[in-house]
Amino acid sequence: MKPLNLILGSSGKTGSRIVKKLNQLNIPIRLGSRKSNPSFDWEKSESWETLIKGVDHIYISYQPDLAVPTSIHHIQTLVDLAIKCKVKRLVLLSGRGEPEAITCEKLVQGSGLEWTILRSSWFSQNFSEGMFLDAILQRKIIFPKIKIKEPFIDLDDLTDLAVDSLVNQKHVGKLYELTGPTLYSFEETFSFIANEIKESIPFEEIPLKDYISMLGDFGLSEETIWLIQYLFETVLDGRNEFIQNDFEIAMGRKPKDFKYYAKETAKSGVWNSKF
Numbered sequence: 001m002k003p004l005n006l007i008l009g010s011s012g013k014t015g016s017r018i019v020k021k022l023n024q025l026n027i028p029i030r031l032g033s034r035k036s037n038p039s040f041d042w043e044k045s046e047s048w049e050t051l052i053k054g055v056d057h058i059y060i061s062y063q064p065d066l067a068v069p070t071s072i073h074h075i076q077t078l079v080d081l082a083i084k085c086k087v088k089r090l091v092l093l094s095g096r097g098e099p100e101a102i103t104c105e106k107l108v109q110g111s112g113l114e115w116t117i118l119r120s121s122w123f124s125q126n127f128s129e130g131m132f133l134d135a136i137l138q139r140k141i142i143f144p145k146i147k148i149k150e151p152f153i154d155l156d157d158l159t160d161l162a163v164d165s166l167v168n169q170k171h172v173g174k175l176y177e178l179t180g181p182t183l184y185s186f187e188e189t190f191s192f193i194a195n196e197i198k199e200s201i202p203f204e205e206i207p208l209k210d211y212i213s214m215l216g217d218f219g220l221s222e223e224t225i226w227l228i229q230y231l232f233e234t235v236l237d238g239r240n241e242f243i244q245n246d247f248e249i250a251m252g253r254k255p256k257d258f259k260y261y262a263k264e265t266a267k268s269g270v271w272n273s274k275f
């Protein structure tokens with residue numbers, strides 16, 4: 001019998017891709033999000049057992065981010081329940097350069113279960129499915145003044161490795177630091193997109209503190225603003241400004257470059273102006 005895989009964050013950027021690929025491979029899955037049935041909510045641990053019972057492998061994508069203070073308690077609770085329910089393998093999506101994420105990774109690594117850690121750089125798809133899409137559609141980027149470059153990873157690559165980690169034994173006990181093949185500044189990434197859609201996307205840099213107060217004016221929640229500030233001050237302070245070849249070691253091919261992502265994604269029309 002094929003192992004049953006529970007995908008947490010099953011409707012999200014990574015989860016939905018993993019679900020699609022496992023379906024194509026005819027691998028049994030169970031969905032885990034607040035809208036799945038049964039539902040899964042990180043804030044309601046009393047209801048997790050129904051979903052976890054009978055599952056062999058769990059893909060863990062935490063919400064909103066392993067950097068938030070509640071993550072450690074939630075991941076510990078999940079690990080304990082996974083052990084109780086005799087789950088065999090945990091595949092954790094983690095973030096680079098976040099001390100709290102490292103603590104969560106250690107909880108998974110120390111669980112006694114089979115584990116794989118996917119410690120990922122920023123997703124290319126943040127520009128088409130995430131936090132930067134609206135600004136691109138409005139053709140105006142206001143961005144904090146940061147001088148670092150980031151090795152964006154394409155989610156098609158991350159998905160391939162996540163699925164392989166769920167399906168195959170060879171990634172058990174491996175911590176992969178996943179980056180794309182090239183470091184790019186944010187200004188460069190927006191300019192690649194502008195180039196592909198053949199429109200100008202003005203890019204203005206402002207001090208981080210002005211950017212954060214601008215987010216407050218937009219009505220974002222305190223938690224979201226805290227997380228964005230944390231990401232810009234901590235994850236994007238230069239500590240992650242390097243490339244790792246773990247993806248190539250794991251999958252035997254090079255990861256996709258951001259420029260390729262920009263070219264292919266432009267064809268989908270997602271960046272066509274809606275205003």
Ligand SMILES: NC(=O)c1ccc[n+]([C@@H]2O[C@H](COP(=O)([O-])OP(=O)(O)OC[C@H]3O[C@@H](n4cnc5c(N)ncnc54)[C@H](OP(=O)(O)O)[C@@H]3O)[C@@H](O)[C@H]2O)c1
Pocket residue numbers: 008009010011012013014015032033034035036040041042043061062063064065066067093094095096120121122123126130
């Ligand atoms: N974006 C990046 O560049 C980046 C880089 C490295 C690591 N990461 C990590 O990636 C993870 C996010 O993964 P993703 O981008 O694939 O997800 P996502 O696109 O942000 O989607 C969120 C998913 O989680 C579910 N969800 C939201 N709130 C929930 C809650 N309280 N309880 C249970 N499920 C909830 C959503 O479905 P429902 O609405 O139905 O609940 C949805 O399926 C985070 O841990 C983040 O730190 C992101």
